[in-house]
Amino acid sequence: MSARTVKGQSADQLCDALAAFSRQMYERGWMPGTSGNISARLPGTDDRALITASGRDKGELTAQDMVVVHAATGEVVEPTTLRASAETSIHTALYRATDAQAVIHVHSPYATAVACRAGQANRPTLLRLERFELLKGLGLADPAGTEMPVFPNWAEVPRIAAHVADHYGQTSNAPPALLIADHGITAWGKDLAQARNRLECLESICQVLTINGVGIHTRDI
Numbered sequence: 001m002s003a004r005t006v007k008g009q010s011a012d013q014l015c016d017a018l019a020a021f022s023r024q025m026y027e028r029g030w031m032p033g034t035s036g037n038i039s040a041r042l043p044g045t046d047d048r049a050l051i052t053a054s055g056r057d058k059g060e061l062t063a064q065d066m067v068v069v070h071a072a073t074g075e076v077v078e079p080t081t082l083r084a085s086a087e088t089s090i091h092t093a094l095y096r097a098t099d100a101q102a103v104i105h106v107h108s109p110y111a112t113a114v115a116c117r118a119g120q121a122n123r124p125t126l127l128r129l130e131r132f133e134l135l136k137g138l139g140l141a142d143p144a145g146t147e148m149p150v151f152p153n154w155a156e157v158p159r160i161a162a163h164v165a166d167h168y169g170q171t172s173n174a175p176p177a178l179l180i181a182d183h184g185i186t187a188w189g190k191d192l193a194q195a196r197n198r199l200e201c202l203e204s205i206c207q208v209l210t211i212n213g214v215g216i217h218t219r220d221i
């Protein structure tokens with residue numbers, strides 16, 4: 001489905017769009033196996049979002065593999081036999097703390113490699129990104145540079161979500177993306193297409209950081 005059709009759509013169309021974006025990410029190798037998850041606020045509602053079901057092959061999702069949750073709490077609001085993504089609490093932390101309308105989490109190779117190098121096992125860090133032309137693709141107030149947070153990959157996902165809520169609740173100029181150490185990247189935007197575009201810019205920046213050995217500079221939060 002074209003990204004342009006996402007705006008002003010019904011819930012059924014949004015389910016189709018989530019499945020289509022998931023297949024696209026899978027085909028790029030950014031959602032290997034069952035990894036990754038995607039959500040979007042449900043238009044026409046104040047407080048609902050759709051999110052991919054947990055543990056499904058992300059290259060084979062259909063509109064039936066989406067779960068309706070409360071956008072702020074992650075509570076499942078329409079009875080289903082599906083489980084919402086195990087990482088729902090990260091998505092809902094972002095819906096509470098930012099203006100995100102759509103959130104995409106992937107295990108793309110270069111961002112994951114940078115997350116391995118920049119992250120710490122037990123404390124959040126900040127990865128300095130500066131000078132890259134592609135930073136303009138993130139919609140930053142100051143595209144000259146930013147600091148992308150890298151959170152520890154706690155086994156208890158709500159612990160990661162608590163870091164996310166703290167950081168984005170307190171940091172006005174934070175970028176619309178985060179890394180999870182040894183795990184992957186999450187980006188968000190006003191719709192799925194913008195979230196996907198931001199991921200593309202960051203994956204490319206991380207490729208440069210990885211391949212060309214440009215220094216990775218971090219500091220503790």
Ligand SMILES: CSCCC(=O)C(=O)COP(=O)(O)O
Nearest residue numbers: 034035036037054055085086
């Ligand atoms: C084999 S992927 C491990 C879990 C993960 O990191 C992920 O992105 C997918 O989790 P979900 O519950 O959304 O399927």
Ligand SMILES: [Zn+2]
Nearest residue numbers: 035036105184
């Ligand atoms: Zn993941």
